[in-house]
Amino acid sequence: MTRFTDDPKRNAQIMRAIREREESLVNMAEELARNLAEIFRQEEKKPLNEKEHKERQLRNIQEVAEQSTSWAEVELFIRYQAARKELYTAWAERAIQKLKDLEGTARSIVGAADESTIRNVHLELVRRVLGHTVRWHVWHAKGEPQLRRAKQGGAG
Numbered sequence: 001m002t003r004f005t006d007d008p009k010r011n012a013q014i015m016r017a018i019r020e021r022e023e024s025l026v027n028m029a030e031e032l033a034r035n036l037a038e039i040f041r042q043e044e045k046k047p048l049n050e051k052e053h054k055e056r057q058l059r060n061i062q063e064v065a066e067q068s069t070s071w072a073e074v075e076l077f078i079r080y081q082a083a084r085k086e087l088y089t090a091w092a093e094r095a096i097q098k099l100k101d102l103e104g105t106a107r108s109i110v111g112a113a114d115e116s117t118i119r120n121v122h123l124e125l126v127r128r129v130l131g132h133t134v135r136w137h138v139w140h141a142k143g144e145p146q147l148r149r150a151k152q153g154g155a156g
Contacts, residue, residue, distance in 0.1 A: 004120045014121060017109040018128070025125065029132030032095055036133075037140045039088045057086050058137055062130040071123055075100070095133075099126045 004014050036054060064077045075096055082092035106122035 002120075002124055004117050004124075005114075014109055014117075018121070018124065021105065021109075021125075022128070025128050026132045026136075028098060029129045030136045032091075032098060032129070032133045033136035033140055035094055036088070036091050036137060039091050043088060054087065055134065055137055055141065057081055058130070058134045062127070062134055065123065065127045065130050068123065071100070071103070071119065071126060074123075074126060099129060102126055102129065 002011070002015065004011050036058075040054060061074070061078055061081065065074045068074055078087065078092050078096055081087045082089045102125040103118070103122045105125055106118045109121050110117045
């Protein structure tokens with residue numbers, strides 16, 4: 001279990017509160033993945049199931065979040081990837097805003113003016129959303145096209 005404080009009981013309460021919000025985190029991730037897919041189709045003028053559909057970039061962001069102890073570091077990496085044109089700037093800005101807004105959720109979970117715990121919970125929420133975003137993105141890029149082909153009687 002992730003350790004947010006030195007108090008095991010408090011950690012368990014925080015994890016329970018995070019799990020209670022998991023569905024909304026998954027929904028936020030789906031929104032981010034759909035937005036990325038829309039921008040990809042508009043910018044690249046090709047279907048999302050093409051080989052270079054940005055999955056690697058999402059995984060890179062997720063990896064930075066997993067290794068980081070700072071939201072600012074994750075935010076900077078997203079901006080860096082957009083500046084390098086590895087991600088779309090419009091998507092990067094939207095993702096940053098959505099992920100930054102999770103700080104409010106972290107504050108409501110922690111409930112106290114404990115900035116260190118709030119930062120830790122915020123980063124955990126960011127990690128979860130990014131993980132779900134990768135999974136949704138892969139579904140939209142690879143799973144949905146397979147399902148469409150199967151429904152049309154084609155090979156899966």
